[in-house]
Amino acid sequence: MQLRKVILLLLLFLKSGHGHSLDDYVAMQEVSLSGSSSKQIDTDSADECATKCEEETELSCRSFHYHSAKQQCVLMTENSRTAQVVNMSDVMFYEKRVANSPDHQTHSAHLCLEGKGENYRGNISMTASRLTCQNWSEQNPHNHSYSPKKHLSKALVRNYCRNPDGSSAPWCYTTDPSVRWEYCNIPSCDASDHCLKGNGENYRGFVSRTASGYTCQRWSEQAPHSHSFSPEKHPSKNLVSNYCRNPDGSSALWCYTTNPAVRWEYCLVPSCDSSDQCLNGKGENYRGYVSTTASGYTCQHWRTQSPHSHNFSPEKHPSINLVSNYCRNPDGSSALWCYTTNPAQRWEYCLVPSCDSSDQCLKGKGENYRGYVSTTASGYTCQHWRAQSPHGHEFSPEKHPSINLVSNYCRNPDGSSALWCYTTNPAVRWEYCLVPSCDSSDQCLKGKGENYRGYVSTTASGYTCQHWRAQSPHGHEFSPEKHPSINLVSNYCRNPDGSSALWCYTTNPAVRWEYCLVPSCDSSDQCLKGKGENYRGYVSTTASGYTCQHWRAQSPHGHEFSPEKHPSINLVSNYCRNPDGSSALWCYTTNPAVRWEYCLVPSCDSSDQCLKGKGENYRGYVSTTMSGYTCQNWRAQSPHKHDFSPEKHPSINLVGNFCRNPDGEKAPWCYTTDPAVRWEYCIIPSC
Structure with a gap:
């Protein structure tokens, strides 16, 4: 920061009473006013310009506009309500808020989708199919009439998605010659x-596959399936791209598919109420995506009749949610099931998984455990309870249906002291x-x-630890057999x-x-308390990203702090x-040129x-500015020279390239890695 700026800030601090902030202004990117009386001055920041x-x-x-690269401020007598708005590259335009007007409210709403997005002012510049948007000021590859100069109020900046024509959602022309525009x-x-x-019916998400995995057909297209649900005919239904929707009040979300043999199919979308994604009772209301049986068989699609014919088709039972090959309980059985x-x-x-997770962990001796662990303490794979090889036994699922002897999961069917299984x-x-x-x-x-x-x-x-059961490479007396109460497993x-x-x-x-x-x-x-003398965590890199040297090692740096x-x-x-x-946590580094550094x-x-x-x-660790510039490392002097080095200001925590406020500015800031932009404020989440 220049000396002049520091003196100015000091004078502002000493002035009586009311300060001024950019919070009192409405900001717009890359626009200014035409024909307004103005006055040009040089300043170091938009805040100083305010x-x-x-x-x-x-x-x-x-109002005013601020050119960050030129550090130039232009004060104006008009605002966007009284003068013509024009596009101007590389500037931010600010106008005073008017109390009780919509602009007096927070502008964060303009960065997300409200309604059809006509007021969206964010910087997303890619379509739903990940095509790059064409710049609104360009006519190539697609010629169009929506130029920024003709539609000043639509904020047609760069190639950002906008909704200048009242469509059902923000859109843009694409840089793909074969795709004129897309949402x-x-x-x-x-x-x-x-x-x-x-x-x-009010779903506006981005799922675009059906329950069977078919890709959805775009609502704006008529192939492979012709239909009447075009975005133009039904603008209120948000029929954008190929996203699953429910435009006709069906029982669930659906779409036409890109498979010529399958006209349409329901979609699976995560519920706002997660209680139908886990097991409650017998599972009759389960709507989750498990599609394998307890023994590991893949489920047969409910729509198919092979290898097993049955009466539970989605068409005959539309209310049961028989989609894809997901486990369901359509007949009131004792649990979820499927044809295999x-x-x-x-x-x-x-x-x-149960909605009540208490049967997925160990209580007491584990007699009610219903989880999925299938290896023993020594790492052996469990034998399926249905199998009789390599070990014959009496605990088959058929003889003991109430014990939940499914697959090869660890169970306690005989009241042993812990969960167990036969091994392979x-x-x-x-x-x-x-x-x-x-x-x-x-x-x-503990202790x-x-x-x-x-x-x-x-x-x-x-x-790696040696198995307690093993006596090699080190012989010892602590075997599981001699000390059964100590839990010397694996x-x-x-x-x-x-x-x-x-x-x-x-x-x-x-x-x-x-x-x-x-x-x-x-x-x-x-975590860090005070100077960190009691810290026992696992961070092993320094503030500048150097890897720490092992305390046991004496290279590349010899020292006296050995564990012994x-x-x-x-x-x-x-x-x-x-x-x-020391004043903070530190370590010796593996860089021969840097003996030690704080962490x-x-x-x-x-x-x-x-x-x-x-x-x-x-x-904190934010390291980009409000305009998206990457911060320059405080230790670096390029591209911008400065006085705020970690060595000169050890108490300010100028580590890495993280945003800081070392000079009493309005907010944290940093020098940027862009030679044309010396510094800029950062956006930090408020406490």
Whole structure:
């Protein structure tokens, strides 16, 4: 920033009372006024230009435009209601808000779709089929009459999607010579019309495939299927592109298909009410997409009669939602089912996640578990309960229908101490299974971890743990047989001897054992508090993106902070730590030219990740300006030289190329990587 600007800001701060902000102005991109009395001045920002407009005494300033590349401000006596609007490249036009007028309200609505989008002013420039839009000021490849100069009020800027003619949605001419124009996908201001409510008559989302996977035919086309539902005849139905719609009050969303043999078909659209996507009761109202049976058979399409003929066609039962080959319960059975594509297996029940997730995790001994874990604690694949090989047994689904012995999922049919299954290993008849507990407190670290039952199986330095059952490469006494109560399963980290932390023997012959890193049940040590001396998280890159050097390593930088010398500081792997009471977390880097650097770790107090006041305490990661320019790294002096280096201002957190407010500006800002634009404000989500 120039010295003149800093002095000006100081004077503005010292002036009495009321400041001026761009919030008091309505902004429009790449337009200005023609014939208005004006005054040109040089300023460093649009915000400063607004201040000049308020302070102007020679003329009555009602609007201005700001040219960021030239740092030029033009004050004007007119606004868009009293003077002609003209296109002007590379400027932003601002006019004073009029109280109680529509423009006095927030302009965020103009960036999403309301109604037919006639007031849309966003910068989407691609059609629904991902074709690039043609510039409105150009006549190639498509000649047209919608030039920006002829239609000043339509904001026909660059090649942005607009609705200048009252169509059913924003559109544009395309740069594809074979496609004159096409509708655009604009996010709705009301997200509720992008999911299924009722029969979908108000759906405005972008699903364009049918339940059987056919691509939808465009509503504006008459091939391969001719029809009467053209966008022109039914402008209120939002028949854009080839999106699924319900223009005729059918029982569900549908479209004509691009398959000449299939005129139309219903579409599957996620419901606004997710309760029909999981299992409630017997599943009669289930409308989800599971299409395989409990034994893994693919379901037969309800529309087909092969390999199994049946009476449950979608035509005969339109209210049951027999779409595609999805599991349904059309006859009040005890569970969801389908016909299978296996000629030898007419039908079978399906496994669908319950709306009540309590049967998907371990409670007590697991007798009510209905989840899908199908491997044992040692990693053996479970044998199907229906199979009698390699192990014969009595627990078949037919003999025990109430126990839910489906597929090869771990179950507890006999009241054992835990879930188990027969294995596909002929040498191992059965084994217990590891299933996540409904009480997650044993899946994270409490105290020294003696009750930990989770699945971490690598050490802090990245070594793979040796199986507790194995005696190689390291012989030991902690076998599962000798210590059955300690849960020494597979090669998972445990604390069988009351050590200070979880550990395991390693598969590296040179490293007998090592501690493990397990997420704490108290997440407060995984984020930044104060200077980070108690941080135990896993960030391992510096603020400038350098990879951290392992604390155990002495290359490329020799140092005294080894894990052996400082066991209490948790110097594990190459994770950022603060072992010496510095002002922030840091690490030695793997770059020989950079000995050490501070790290960026998310704060436990998220209030510094959003905008408070002018953003002087903002520490978040936004790195693009309000116009979309990429920010220049604060450490860099190109393309723009400046005084705000991290070295000169260590307390301001000038890290990476993240937006900051080091000089008391109106909002966070940054220098840009565009040589023509020295700096610009950033848009930061407000707290």
